[in-house]
Amino acid sequence: MASNNIRTGENVRTPIGRSTTLTWKERVEAYTANDELSGVTCAVYSTRDAKNVNQNTKCICGRLARLHSYDGDSKIQFRQSKKWVADLADVTPITVYGQLSNGARFIRCDIEANPFETLAQLILDDVGNTPKLIVSCYGGAAYFTMTDNLEREFMNGIGHLAATEGIWVLTTGLNSGVSRLIGHGIHRNKLLSNNKWKPVVIGMNSWGTIAEDTRSSLSSKGPSNQPIVVSPTTQDGHGNKAKALDKYHTHFLLLDDGRVNDYFDDNHVNNYLDDRPRNIFVQTIRRKTNCYSVTIIVDGGFNTLEVIQNDLEAKRPVIIVHGSGRLANLLGDLLLNVGENNPVGQSKIKKHLKRCEALCPSTEKEQNEVVKGIEKVLEVEHRRYLSVFQLGNDVNLTNTIFKAVLNTQTEHESQVQTGVHDQDQTEFKPEEPPDLLKLAVRWNYVGEEYHVFKHYKNARKYYAGLFEQALKENRPIFVDYFLRRYYNPLDTVEFSINRINGNKPSVDGDKKVCVESSIQFILKVLYKSLKEAPVKQWCLPGSIEDLEENYTKLIGPFIQSFYNEKNGWQQFKTDFSIFFSCHNYCQCVSSRVGQERDSKSYVRASPYGEQEILRDIFLWSVYAGYVDIALVLLLQIKSRIGAALIAVGIAHHLSSACSNPPIRNTYREHRTIYEQYATECIDACYKRNEQLACQLLLREIPLFGNITCMQIAIASRIIPFINTVCFDQVLNRQWYGQLDGASIKTISDSFNLIVQLALFGFIAPISFPYRPADGKNETVCPMISFIVHSEQF
Template identity: 20%
Template sequence: KLRAHYRKQQCLYCSVSGSRKLIIICKSYLSELMDSGSEYGDFSDYEDEGDGLPNGLAMHSMVTEPERDIYSSFQKRECFQFVPRANSPRICCCNRSAAWHASKAAAAAAVTDITDASADTLSRTARLPKRWTVDGCTATTRTDAYGVLRFENFEFTRLGQNAKYIRLDCLNSRPNLLWKLLTKTWRIPEPELIVSVTGGAKKMRPMSDKIIKKLRQGIINIATKTNVDRDWRFQPWHKQACREAIRDYQLAGGSERDVVLIGVCPWAPCATKNDLPVSTYRNPDNTAPVKGQAVLEPHHTHFLLCDDGTESMFGAEIDFRASFEKKVAEQMVRRRSRGDGSDLRSVTPCVHLIIEGGRKDVQAALVSVETGSPVVVVKGSGRAANVIAYICENTELERYEIEAITEEHFSSEFEPNSSEMRSLVDWLMKLAEPDYQRMLNVYDAESMDPNEQLDRVILTTFLRQTSLSVVTQLNMAMAWNRPDLAAQEIFSSERKAKWEQLTGRDLEYSMLRALARNQTEFVSLLFDHGINIGTLLNLETLAGLYSSLINKPDPQMMRLREQLDYLSSPLSSWLMTESKTVGYATHNESQTAYQERLLRAVGLYVSAKSGGVLRSPYPRRDRSSYQAEDLLIWSIVVQRTDMARIIWRQTSDTIASALVSAMMLRNMKSLAESEGSLEASAQLGAAADSFEGLAAGVLATCYAQDKQKTLDTLVRRLPVWDGQTLLTLADQG
């Protein structure tokens, strides 16, 4: 039957929804034939049921259920109405020829038998709209480009570097389906930060090496020197300093999983796009593409190819990218456990970074501001960025002034009175309005000021956005480890009414995060703004602080685990086993039981390092019994001495707390010395001397103010420290 109906055939069997389907290639198009009941089916009365796989699908390969879902969920666009250009009547406004439209009409006639294939397409243009629009003159069909690219023959490309891609409709792609594709199908971790980068299409050659170096360093700082765990970047596909910075970072040994680099590109100008359904994408001899085309740049992890039905035309991705970034930010309401069963929620921040750029980048900046995303422009990078920076630095500009600066930077591209130049000035006039200027920020790449750093400018942009909650802003400042900006922008006197709305739970979560990350300045800042240790610490949070660190693979924590395991005998080896799954109980014990056993081992360690002066203080069940002294002990046990000095100020008796700290540190120094860890021994000894000096300093101050009270203090028993006195603690130390 196949030979009777078709000259050439290849088949593909795939199991979809429990039924068998046969895929047939017939000369120039692919048809999907349903099994009609017989062994091969009756193909003479074939009808396309609209459930077919796309043209160009590789034969003799298994189509999985997830892949079939992708093909059924995402569409491509093609022009179906020929609307001639005013200056070129045989070229459609979609930039395709009349012959192409005629061939499409003939192919449609051959398949559907709706119209005569020989009909003249141009003769029917009188019935078509005079103005070409994407929505009115294009139609969607199932996407035909989805898979994984393997880049080869590219300079500085890792061997076997791959990138996932999909061709999708730029108008009606549903954000929830795209979100599912990114996070479920492609398994991209949910982001804590979104940086959208545009511009630099010409590799920014006019820029000085100094500016390019500063840009690269700033971007690498964002990627590597902050505590942002997951970072998404939406970018165009061509080369520029941002991609080169990520390349340098990867070649230097950075993990390619640290930064997700998503290329948001128009499908129309993508060079060799007809080859994308295959799995290997080769750079054609590393030569520049022809005019109106661009080559996919290999240092991306993913590509979203936005199709508006045109050919070799740019700009399809601008509105799509802005709307999708907004949807991601809105959907990504971060949920983090506070430790008491409740959640902390904050919105994922998104910023638009413009480096150099042209007319379309000005439009993209306007769209970003209108959708609520702040914009940072790199002054000194050229063209669009310089013009927007000029607008930001000079308020109340007249139209003729904006026209003058625009012509200065774009005169080589557009005529002064052209429609492109007029629309460009209109966009810039809009950005010059006060409501829009509040969303614009300038990074001066030529500045000699050491504080003028790209990561600082971007973070300041977030912290000044009134639309973001204080919780979100505080989380961002902590993620970027910028306590100076947090104090300046969040906890300023001008914003007191807003940050005072922070609940105790919000501050507690931030404090636990700062303690775990060893952010001493943030701990000090939060202490200054009313954190209550009595409500912060309990069995769960204190055990969580210990377990989050003893599981680390560094030698210091490994030695601590061994000592805790030894001291906790006859519970021998439980800690070593539990530390592999920190924070979780074994199958036969509860979470509380694990936490109690962990703190019991810590208590034995504290007793040993105090020379037996102090008894084991743990575990305690009463929440109110945990105090700043417990947090001080934690910082000493895990050898975070800088953090210990911050916490020491919060204790009820600073002299006693300093003496206990010095005593424990000296015993820890002796152990490190016996093990041959000379560097650790020296550090612990210096820290012990420092705490002893703190105790002596406080005692001298008290003695200068009131001698008798100071003498009484020396012999007063201290319930917090097991009934010891200052004299006995000093003697044992």
């Protein structure tokens, strides 16, 4: 941030999360007025003593005497102190807070006033959403290095984490080390993805740690929010590069105890801010929101042991990124080389410690302290909270994080969250899934043998909500898992519609009500989740009429209504309208959505059951471009060949009408996949039984509006399917009904043909002879009465 000329201003964009009614500045001022937040500064020297002391005198706080801003009575008795204590500082009003031009909020407050309860609530109010998981990332030094592959995986994993709604990331907030890597990973993921969620990345550090120019700029005009320029990072007198703030963080909590300049003492020993503030902040967030937490250790020095120890004592999972350097490598090697229940002796720790020259202490006393610290961290009782992420052995970082959170739940926590009761799993009432299962679907994590569900007793009651989430977020693994366990999607329909209607009963034994609820689920839940139509030619349907109109245009005018059976006059008007408009596609007018239409002439054609809802979800997935979900659903639909051919037709129409090259190519690829699926299915059927395979092509499919496979194959010009042996065999068997070529050779016969054409062929069966069936070589099944050339186009 310091190296990118960051400015603060009154008119910069406000929202970080959702919408807010108060600005960050107004919220801070409200808490300050209630004495919930305060500032602090060193009181050893005062502006009143400007004439009585040497202004170049170095104070224990790290400032020169002339740089003190305290205007009260100075604490002269502490000027000879060799060690900093809290009594050297005095409370002052908060003057440093505001918002940067990139939207990041910052505040400087007194750490000794224990402001963490207020700071937690301040960020919760500002973001507008409660977190489901808070991820702390600590460890890396300013110039730590890791392999390119590990760095890429780490940045991808952290970017995916932060892009997930309800995930907060907590770092030191500095433009160096692991916090800088995290900031760049989150920013890159934001640029490459189309995620609407604004990441929440909180930087917590001491005010005295950041660069002096940054402190001066923020403190000079922080509350007024006037534009400021932050200078590039500099180096202090000891050659240590001062820290700037990372520009990709969204919140900065700058904790002040009155000291500056990295807290160097007389022996030039770096006394960094300990882990107590982070530990208290995480505990406060968890208590307020009941969220989960996890800590990721990258690289790290001996001071990182305090972070790990605090998390283990609080029973929070810790993940060691093996291969990232120093402490992470040391702990990773020890955890991988010993069993889960085997203690780690000091001799083994010393042996591994000697291999890491960057960590090897300079004195024997320091070495003994470090060995004891590592031994305490690796105690057997802490093993369940320690996980190692190793590139090549683990799928990805997000899976390791979720597995660590899942495995560290105690049996009591699992029972409390799931509401375990001794009841038959077949008798359950659908409930809202816990946040952890929602997170599993969001991250597409199922674990080995789906152990994420085995962790919950009677998890089937959560299937309704999770199935809906899996559909909307395109998670085919979960959709397949639920359907293979004989889950009925109508339960999701009931669950979702009840939630939309305020938990009012909307589904009962009445089949008509069931249909209306299912259509409402398809329109208001699934199609609405797409945000926008993939192809502007066909807008998102807002009513059943819009939905059927889309089906007619995308599949063909020969299909009958999926939901209703029209009387003769209604069918005639529909066919007449389609005849003149099927090739004149127009964009849907937005005013049509929500309009009520006359539907009194519509009558239910057949009961609406599991196959019907699977059909509607399948057609939605094809329209949405979720090809993997569509393939999963094909396994559950009985008329899968016809369904696949319909998917080809829809993908063909969408690709032809799309003006966006990437989307057009995507639907072309989907068309090829569906073509291959349908072709391989009919070939397999033909090899098993030729006669039944031919019947599959000719029989009407009531589930899809009484169409036939041949109709959709010819109408959509599915060449690979038409070229199959089975299709050719059907044509040879059924073409006996064509006109005999000898009957139209004379002039009179030709004139007769013209007359019959003028009369639309009403008396053609009487006037023209037909070739009889060849009963010697071919046997025609009595059920086959379809004539190919009688299709409607």
